[in-house]
Amino acid sequence: MSERFGEFVEVRRHGFVAELVLDRPKAMNAVSSAMAVSVGEACASLALDAGARVVVVSSSASRAFCVGADLKERNSFSDAELLRQRPVTRGAYGGVLELPMPVIAAVHGFALGGGFELALACDLIVADETAVVGLPEVSVGVIPGGGGTQLLPRRVGAARAAELIFSARRVEAREALEMGLVDQVVGVGGDREAALELAGRIAANSPVGLRAAKRALRVGYGLDLRAGLEVEDAAWRSVAFSGDRAEGVAAFNEKRAPQWPGE
Numbered sequence: 001m002s003e004r005f006g007e008f009v010e011v012r013r014h015g016f017v018a019e020l021v022l023d024r025p026k027a028m029n030a031v032s033s034a035m036a037v038s039v040g041e042a043c044a045s046l047a048l049d050a051g052a053r054v055v056v057v058s059s060s061a062s063r064a065f066c067v068g069a070d071l072k073e074r075n076s077f078s079d080a081e082l083l084r085q086r087p088v089t090r091g092a093y094g095g096v097l098e099l100p101m102p103v104i105a106a107v108h109g110f111a112l113g114g115g116f117e118l119a120l121a122c123d124l125i126v127a128d129e130t131a132v133v134g135l136p137e138v139s140v141g142v143i144p145g146g147g148g149t150q151l152l153p154r155r156v157g158a159a160r161a162a163e164l165i166f167s168a169r170r171v172e173a174r175e176a177l178e179m180g181l182v183d184q185v186v187g188v189g190g191d192r193e194a195a196l197e198l199a200g201r202i203a204a205n206s207p208v209g210l211r212a213a214k215r216a217l218r219v220g221y222g223l224d225l226r227a228g229l230e231v232e233d234a235a236w237r238s239v240a241f242s243g244d245r246a247e248g249v250a251a252f253n254e255k256r257a258p259q260w261p262g263e
């Protein structure tokens with residue numbers, strides 16, 4: 001089953017895994033205003049989809065995951081149009097970042113600028129050997145505006161994030177893995193399959209638990225330990241009396257696979 005969101009985004013279902021496909025291959029998924037709107041709409045729909053336990057963000061473009069903001073479109077923008085477009089693209093990136101379930105980016109080819117920021121907004125990044133990532137914005141006179149200045153240091157530390165953003169350099173797959181910019185590197189063309197396989201393994205777990213664990217990880221990160229432990233306690237209490245917990249414990253004791261109620 002699949003659903004289109006505008007011309008450039010498709011959502012496909014694989015059981016409890018939803019795949020959000022960036023589908024503007026002729027422009028290497030350059031993020032135009034229309035595409036940003038569609039990404040935001042698709043995320044708003046997925047956020048309310050209890051059957052989507054895990055989301056994979058993939059690309060139909062052969063050479064790229066996403067090459068960032070559409071510089072051709074932006075070249076035609078007046079200052080007013082650029083400012084008007086900002087909340088639209090914030091909606092797209094915020095939509096990915098705020099998805100309540102685990103999100104995995106499947107990256108091959110170029111993931112640059114806003115394209116890498118979309119991947120950084122995901123929880124995990126699976127790349128193939130062709131992946132080339134980076135935040136080159138200062139080389140075109142801007143700065144990472146899709147969360148990169150905040151998300152990259154959380155992945156690789158302040159100094160490495162500074163080096164990558166200041167130098168605007170691209171990083172190929174193997175070095176990206178060593179630096180922690182991506183979490184897995186697979187053979188050429190294997191990123192989507194590997195991401196869907198990982199998503200399937202994660203989706204076999206409690207959907208209630210997965211969403212609570214993501215909340216604790218996201219909200220607690222960056223807090224001091226005491227405040228972080230309070231966030232974890234609140235997340236624990238949100239699942240302590242859930243149907244999923246009851247089912248999980250019963251299934252373990254009855255030596256059978258759980259059938260998660262998802263509530």
Ligand SMILES: CCCCCCCCCCCCC[C@H](O)CC(=O)SCCNC(=O)CCNC(=O)[C@H](O)C(C)(C)COP(=O)(O)OP(=O)(O)OC[C@H]1O[C@@H](n2cnc3c(N)ncnc32)[C@H](O)[C@@H]1OP(=O)(O)O
Nearest residue numbers: 030067068069070071089090093094113114144145146147
């Ligand atoms: C996380 C939640 C928080 C929310 C906070 C707020 C959110 C706000 C959201 C803002 C959006 C993000 C903004 C972002 O930070 C800013 C940017 O992304 S700036 C752009 C960054 N990207 C780049 O700099 C990449 C530019 N492209 C290249 O470097 C090269 O094209 C390439 C990708 C390395 C490929 O090089 P080549 O193989 O040599 O091929 P070509 O260069 O000839 O390109 C082929 C063809 O594609 C066109 N193209 C490539 N990139 C873009 C692009 N970014 N936009 C538009 N078009 C692009 C290129 O022009 C060629 O076209 P042709 O000449 O064939 O017509």
